[in-house]
Amino acid sequence: MSLVRLRRAAQITLPQSIRDAVRLKEGDYLEVAVTESGAILLKPVNIAQREPSPEQEADILSVVDAERRAYAAERRR
Secondary structure (H helix, E strand, C coil): CCCCCCHHHHHCCCCHHHHHHHCCCCCEEEEECCCCCCEEEEEEECCCEEEHHHHHHHHHHHHHHHHHHHHHHHCCC
């Protein structure tokens, strides 16, 4: 297990061995979560292929629909 230090602006540096093991390079994105045990989990993600969950998609579409209705109502005035 590697030891890292939290620096200014909450930055950490992942050791080269860790970056090499998961093929991370500068500019890559990581999802961050806290587990039930309090551990911090970092998971590499490809945001180009990331899709919203069905719940997120439904939320997005409901906001879009509400904004469309509000815009249409405003245009009618």
